[in-house]
Amino acid sequence: MKILIVAYDAHPCEGGVDTYIQTLKSGLEKKGHLVDLVSYTDVKKLNQEDIKRIVEYQNALNSEFKGKVPEHVIRTEVKRFIHKQILNSVNSTYDIIHSQIGLLNSVIKEVFPNIPLVGTIHGCIYSETLMWEKNRKNAEFYKEYDDEAVNIPDKIITVSSYLDKNLPLIAPEKRLVIHNGINxxxxxxxxxxxxxxxxxxxxxxxxxxxxxxxxxxxxxxxxxxxxxxxxxxxxxxxxxxxxxxxxxxxxxxxxxxxxxxxxxxxxxxxxxxxxxxxxxxxxxxxxxxxxxxxxxxxxxxxxxxxxxxxxxxxxxxxxxxxxxxxxxxxxxxxxxxxxxxxxxxxxxxxxxxxxSIDIMVEKHEEVYRQVAAIYSTTNNTSDGLCENKGLVNQNHWDTLYENLDIYKPAENDPFRVWINEHIPMGKGKSCIEIGCFPGRFLTIFGDAGYTLNGIDLTPKVESMPFYLSSLGYSIGQFKKQDFFSLDYSTTKHDIVCSFGFIEHFSNWLDVLLKHSEMVKENGYLVIEVPNFSGFPLRAMRMFLDFKNYEGHNTASMYPEVWEKILSLLDFEICFSGYFGEFDFWIDEIPDSLTKQKLISLIMESKPFFDSIDLPDCHIKPYCGLIAKKKTSKSVSAILTNKSIQETINNIVKKATREDQIKDLNIRKIYSFFELWCKYMDDKKVGRNL
CATH class of the missing domain: 3.40.50.2000 (Glycogen Phosphorylase B;)
Structure with a gap:
């Protein structure tokens, strides 16, 4: 494996963390792994542009926050920004990133969103701050960093069974105890x-x-x-x-x-x-x-x-x-x-x-294998639509579709209303849906005269042409095929669409760009995903349907971000935003009676949610975009412009960081919500909320 260890301070230095890093690094290298260490020492490698950005960032923080927050908080944020510049300068790709401090976890995930992250917790930052910060209120600023230590990594290593009482709760399935070892x-x-x-x-x-x-x-x-x-x-x-x-x-x-x-x-x-x-x-x-x-x-x-x-x-x-x-x-x-x-x-x-170092290294190798397996198992081409990137196993969809039949949406269906408002009639033109089963959305385009095509990995996709042709629609090709195996240079359509698709991939930007590549000149791109971006909808999903929530990349749920990207690719935006009346659904009924009651209350309160005055992102259940391609130039050709490429990457990084903060803030409450539900269930009061 190729492993990147990320440390906060300059290394080598005195102290147990440095001993841990040097011991682990040498032990892994002796077993044939390639291990790089990035630390504050690497600030010396930054170029003048990076240094300029750091100075500007420091000046901006001082201008905005000096006197309002403790100086050590500003220094910490500047150091985090420096680490971001250091990580952005890393050229290699890695199988695993191993963080040595929670302070840097969000920075690491922002720069490397698709690489498995393991975090070792060497101590509670908040507790350690209390030892030298006399003002307890000032130490409160550091609690967020402990949240990052606990919530962001895919797996968490603690070096002892002891956990500081001030550390946020760690999900048992994420935590492993690996004692320090020496030669x-x-x-x-x-x-x-x-x-x-x-x-x-x-x-x-x-x-x-x-x-x-x-x-x-x-x-x-x-x-x-x-x-x-x-x-x-x-x-x-x-x-x-x-x-x-x-x-x-x-x-x-x-x-x-x-x-x-x-x-x-x-x-x-x-x-x-x-x-x-x-x-x-x-x-x-x-x-x-x-x-x-x-x-x-x-x-x-x-x-x-x-x-x-x-x-x-x-x-x-x-x-x-x-x-x-x-x-x-x-x-x-x-x-x-x-x-x-x-x-x-x-x-x-x-x-x-x-x-011993041998025991320590073997246990770390096992953790790395577990994390890599999580990514590869859920993302394997044979089990998902996208090689090494999918968040939901294809078996999930096959099981879900087993007893699901093709059906046409009603005339007042929000999807039909939305599409008909922005897409012209298309007799003789072609439409393809990515992840097309069970075909309800294709029938909307069929009613508008388009020849229907589809691709999906579920075997039931092969039954779709028979049913759709029986409804009088013009039929093209329907394939049981991996979306990423398509030849995008020759596969072009007047309508390229997907519904509830891109949010199931960690590399959602790649998926969006490949959709865009398939659109003909003057053709339309239609994208829809469920909306978990606003606080109420995100909280409901996380609290009441957590397993399903974890199968979604919430950073992909921002139409305003899609709009910025597609505008750079010469698309004219016809619609970008949120639609539909308030709705809530779950994948699996929870065992908790308290949660079941809460779900029922939400369902019964739909009229209330529709009546309250909140921004669309907080209440409407669907994110959507419809964009018209205005050029014959391919997306891949446009992306040869490095400036456009960098701008798009920066847009996505910024959106990812902002989404991680939203996610982190709600996860702070989630642990307490779970404990409350357990308490209510144990007291047998869940039925009588």
């Missing part, structure tokens, strides 16, 4: 015959790491007159303060500062005990490295460290912030050298069996 063989356990017990700790010297707690424990230990030596590897803002405490109390502590990883691999196996007194940790590499070095572990009972250390088996756990307990743990290790040695041996065994 255990890098740490060679040595015979430890230290005359006095040697204790080590490694990490950045910050308040969060709890080294002040460790020193308080050592102060309490002084009265025991025990012999030991503590070595601290690492640097940070609290070093001066910690050194003053050591000097004041004459503690046997050495500060080594930051040392290269290779030095640490050589030094750690010389120690008997390793201490991690952190106030907060997720699943620290430092503990695994110490286990691999044969050290007995003492660590605070926080988060992922509970999964690394088994109390009194490979180490000892103490209550966070409790220096007295930590002092007792140190006493136990110093007084019981054989027990300390036994715990160190068990720790090495656990590192080999549970936290």
């Amino acid at each position: 255990v063989s890098d740490f060679q356990v040595k015979q430890k015959n230290n005359q006095i017990i040697k204790i080590a700790t490694t990490g950045n010297l910050y308040h969060l790491k709890g080294y002040d707690i460790l020193l308080q424990a050592l102060i309490a230990l002084k009265k025991e007159n025990l012999l030991y030596e503590l070595t601290m590897f690492g640097d940070g803002s609290e070093r001066d303060k910690l050194e003053q405490i050591v000097k004041m109390h004459q503690l046997p502590v050495k500060f080594k500062g930051h040392v290269p990883r290779e030095v640490l691999q050589e030094e750690l196996p010389k120690f008997d005990v390793f201490v991690q007194p952190s106030r907060f940790e997720n699943f620290p590499f430092s503990v695994i490295e110490a286990m691999a070095s044969g050290c007995a572990i003492i660590c605070s009972k926080v988060n992922g460290m509970n999964e690394q250390v088994q109390h009194l088996k490979n180490g000892i756990l103490f209550e966070p912030e409790n220096s007295d307990q930590l002092s007792e743990c140190l006493q136990y290790m110093i007084r019981n050298r054989e027990e300390t040695k036994r715990m160190g041996i068990q720790g090495r065994k656990d590192a080999e069996e549970k936290f």
